[in-house]
Amino acid sequence: MRVDIVSIFPEYFAPLDLSLIGKARANGTLRLAVHDLRTWTHDVHRTVDDTPYGGGPGMVMRPEPWGEALDALAPDELNPDGHTMPRLLVPSPAGVRFTQAMAHELAAESHLLFACGRYEGIDQRVLDHAATRMRVTEVSLGDYVLFGGEVAVLVILEAVTRLLPGVLGNAGSLDEESHAHGLLEAPMYTKPATWRGHEVPDVLRSGDHGRIARWRRDEALTRTAARRPDMMAALPPESLDKRDRAA
Ligand SMILES: N#Cc1c(-c2ccc3ccn(Cc4cccnc4)c3c2)n[nH]c1N
Numbered sequence: 001m002r003v004d005i006v007s008i009f010p011e012y013f014a015p016l017d018l019s020l021i022g023k024a025r026a027n028g029t030l031r032l033a034v035h036d037l038r039t040w041t042h043d044v045h046r047t048v049d050d051t052p053y054g055g056g057p058g059m060v061m062r063p064e065p066w067g068e069a070l071d072a073l074a075p076d077e078l079n080p081d082g083h084t085m086p087r088l089l090v091p092s093p094a095g096v097r098f099t100q101a102m103a104h105e106l107a108a109e110s111h112l113l114f115a116c117g118r119y120e121g122i123d124q125r126v127l128d129h130a131a132t133r134m135r136v137t138e139v140s141l142g143d144y145v146l147f148g149g150e151v152a153v154l155v156i157l158e159a160v161t162r163l164l165p166g167v168l169g170n171a172g173s174l175d176e177e178s179h180a181h182g183l184l185e186a187p188m189y190t191k192p193a194t195w196r197g198h199e200v201p202d203v204l205r206s207g208d209h210g211r212i213a214r215w216r217r218d219e220a221l222t223r224t225a226a227r228r229p230d231m232m233a234a235l236p237p238e239s240l241d242k243r244d245r246a247a
Pocket residue numbers: 091092093095116117118119120121122139140141142143144145146147148149150152
């Protein structure tokens with residue numbers, strides 16, 4: 001997967017050299033490049049923002065630098081390596097909610113292009129024009145307001161990269177984690193069996209894999225019902241067997 005990120009704070013992405021994302025870059029699973037938006041400014045002050053039409057607080061990111069950046073990173077002609085147009089992702093408080101399902105969807109893309117806004121956001125015409133040439137998705141992490149899109153890109157990239165083949169050592173862990181099947185994951189334990197008077201549930205030390213699987217399912221259902229009734233409501237009825245309904 002190829003990933004391009006455009007930001008006025010490219011140094012925000014230094015953490016992407018670390019850990020499993022760093023390894024994915026080193027082994028070629030992830031080809032990531034971070035670009036400074038000011039590369040595409042031409043004035044002495046390298047200006048990227050201006051006052052909003054219609055008035056109001058703050059500043060808006062000017063369309064010209066963004067237009068040139070997207071032209072350079074998503075040229076109309078096929079990329080040298082033959083790839084088609086990238087999918088443009090624009091973090092925004094007004095975006096569609098980012099979910100694990102979207103992470104899976106994005107993990108299937110060959111080229112992601114992230115546009116990190118700042119100030120009050122990017123001039124809408126940048127997104128409108130981009131949408132005439134590529135798929136554009138405004139995406140939000142949740143119902144709170146950040147300073148800009150960089151943190152969202154770090155979160156999205158981590159959620160997507162861990163789904164790429166070979167990135168997670170134990171791909172099986174993807175099957176049981178929270179949100180994998182629309183439920184929160186069950187509690188996890190490791191040695192020692194007793195810690196500060198707290199015991200590991202006996203079933204997990206029984207060696208009975210059927211009982212363990214049932215216990216984990218019951219715990220996942222209980223947790224999800226208590227913490228995320230919205231997820232319970234969204235579960236397809238056929239995904240719950242009669243035992244689940246009794247849990
Ligand atoms: N994803 C995501 C987000 C953002 C977010 C993403 C990009 C930008 C670019 C600028 N701001 C500040 C800003 C402040 C006020 C109004 N509009 C924008 C951003 C906030 N906030 N919350 C999320 N879940």
